[in-house]
Amino acid sequence: MDTGSIFGLLAVVLLVSANGFFVAGEFALVKVRTTRIDQLVAEGKRSALLVQSELNRLDNYIAATQLGITLASLALGWVGEPAVAHLLEPLFIGIAGEAAEPVAHSVAIAIGFALITCFHIVLGELVPKSIALQRAENVALFVSRPLYIFAVVFRPFIIFMNGVAGTVVRLLGLSISGEHASVHSVEELEMLVTQSREAGVLDRQEEKLLRRVFDFGDKTVNQIMMPRTEIVGVSKDSTLEQLVEMAADERYTRFPVYDNTLDNIIGVIHVKDLFPLLRNRVLDKPFNLLNVMRPVLKVPETVLVEDLLTQMQSKQAHLIVVIDEYGGTAGIVTMEDIMEEIVGEVQDEFDTREEGSRLEVELSPDGSSSVDGLMALPDFAERFGVEFEETDYETIAGFVFGELGRTAGVGDEITLGQYNLRVEEMDNLRIARLKVERLETHSETEEKPADSPEALSKKVTTDKLKDSQNSKVA
Numbered sequence: 030m031d032t033g034s035i036f037g038l039l040a041v042v043l044l045v046s047a048n049g050f051f052v053a054g055e056f057a058l059v060k061v062r063t064t065r066i067d068q069l070v071a072e073g074k075r076s077a078l079l080v081q082s083e084l085n086r087l088d089n090y091i092a093a094t095q096l097g098i099t100l101a102s103l104a105l106g107w108v109g110e111p112a113v114a115h116l117l118e119p120l121f122i123g124i125a126g127e128a129a130e131p132v133a134h135s136v137a138i139a140i141g142f143a144l145i146t147c148f149h150i151v152l153g154e155l156v157p158k159s160i161a162l163q164r165a166e167n168v169a170l171f172v173s174r175p176l177y178i179f180a181v182v183f184r185p186f187i188i189f190m191n192g193v194a195g196t197v198v199r200l201l202g203l204s205i206s207g208e209h210a211s212v213h214s215v216e217e218l219e220m221l222v223t224q225s226r227e228a229g230v231l232d233r234q235e236e237k238l239l240r241r242v243f244d245f246g247d248k249t250v251n252q253i254m255m256p257r258t259e260i261v262g263v264s265k266d267s268t269l270e271q272l273v274e275m276a277a278d279e280r281y282t283r284f285p286v287y288d289n290t291l292d293n294i295i296g297v298i299h300v301k302d303l304f305p306l307l308r309n310r311v312l313d314k315p316f317n318l319l320n321v322m323r324p325v326l327k328v329p330e331t332v333l334v335e336d337l338l339t340q341m342q343s344k345q346a347h348l349i350v351v352i353d354e355y356g357g358t359a360g361i362v363t364m365e366d367i368m369e370e371i372v373g374e375v376q377d378e379f380d381t382r383e384e385g386s387r388l389e390v391e392l393s394p395d396g397s398s399s400v401d402g403l404m405a406l407p408d409f410a411e412r413f414g415v416e417f418e419e420t421d422y423e424t425i426a427g428f429v430f431g432e433l434g435r436t437a438g439v440g441d442e443i444t445l446g447q448y449n450l451r452v453e454e455m456d457n458l459r460i461a462r463l464k465v466e467r468l469e470t471h472s473e474t475e476e477k478p479a480d481s482p483e484a485l486s487k488k489v490t491t492d493k494l495k496d497s498q499n500s501k502v503a
Contacts, residue, residue, distance in 0.1 A: 037112025
């Protein structure tokens with residue numbers, strides 16, 4: 030092997046390595062997490078500061094890596110193929126004889142081209158890419174200084190290339206994006222959460238918590254409020270003894286204060302506000318609730334929950350009143366209600382169920398479920414896997430009322446998807462509980478005659494009663 034062949038092989042090794050360097054640099058810069066680099070910068074790592082600078086001007090450095098890859102590839106084809114062919118040609122001449130020298134030369138060139146291509150793709154592309162994707166942080170820190178020097182040396186050419194590329198993109202009617210970072214929509218983030226759960230990175234509770242966070246931004250106040258019918262309030266004319274008795278009987282610490290009717294809530298009283306009065310009470314001094322109640326925040330029912338949370342934090346309010354479109358009280362929302370939308374049901378030592386009270390969803394041995402009529406439609410849809418068309422109703426009881434188109438009664442039924450919903454209990458005019466049963470299979474349904482009692486029952490379907498929406502009973 031002569032000196033020229035040795036230098037040729039060294040050039041091949043260097044050019045393949047250079048190509049791999051730029052490939053690894055490109056993938057590492059795109060893959061590395063900016064939050065992790067910011068953390069390293071805060072810890073004082075100097076190479077991380079350079080990576081952070083490169084990420085802030087990613088277009089320039091991606092162009093630099095592309096330029097480096099192109100130059101290394103062209104040089105490899107120019108130098109590497111002849112060098113390898115020169116090494117192989119004597120071998121083929123020795124096998125075929127000097128008479129076949131032209132053929133041996135052509136074969137050596139073809140095999141040299143194949144070998145260089147193989148080295149280029151495997152060692153100069155695939156292997157560096159795999160390393161960069163698996164060790165993005167380490168690779169980015171390693172390539173940052175050499176890549177910075179290369180970008181400075183070829184800066185004029187890089188600027189020229191970016192300018193030409195931008196012009197071509199604009200001529201195609203496209204916009205130039207300066208963002209190479211991984212920016213995801215909410216839907217994509219939900220898919221990532223699902224994939225992380227399936228891969229075992231997240232447990233079920235963590236997945237549920239993240240999904241609640243995603244849903245939190247879309248919820249409005251009327252979806253989480255305690256409805257007017259459930260509000261426990263006190264009259265502004267209540268005596269101190271009445272307030273103490275109510276505080277002892279109820280599990281709440283804050284009570285809305287109303288004037289004549291719940292539609293006119295004028296403040297809120299905290300049970301702690303009563304303690305100083307009880308300690309320093311003068312028996313002959315009249316008690317006036319208006320002097321101790323606190324102001325109350327009122328918001329329309331269409332306000333987003335996340336916006337309400339901001340208001341409550343800024344105004345240090347833990348109970349707000351929700352107003353409907355007519356100016357009446359639709360319900361109330363507490364800070365606990367908002368927190369439970371993210372972390373789930375939170376119970377303290379006073380939240381034990383009263384005797385006779387029932388769970389929101391109760392399972393029966395026959396596979397059916399008994400559901401509280403106040404269960405929110407999104408919660409019902411998630412629990413039973415059904416979908417609702419756009420509707421003004423917030424609870425499953427309200428939805429059933431709308432589908433019936435009249436005042437409900439015990440035994441009334443509707444069909445929703447693959448479920449039969451039957452009114453189980455009434456609270457005056459309000460549907461208190463519903464029986465949810467999965468519909469029979471098609472074969473079982475066919476066995477029943479058309480004039481059977483089941484077929485003649487007052488069951489209605491969602492599709493049949495769409496025309497009755499104008500006669501909804503709230």
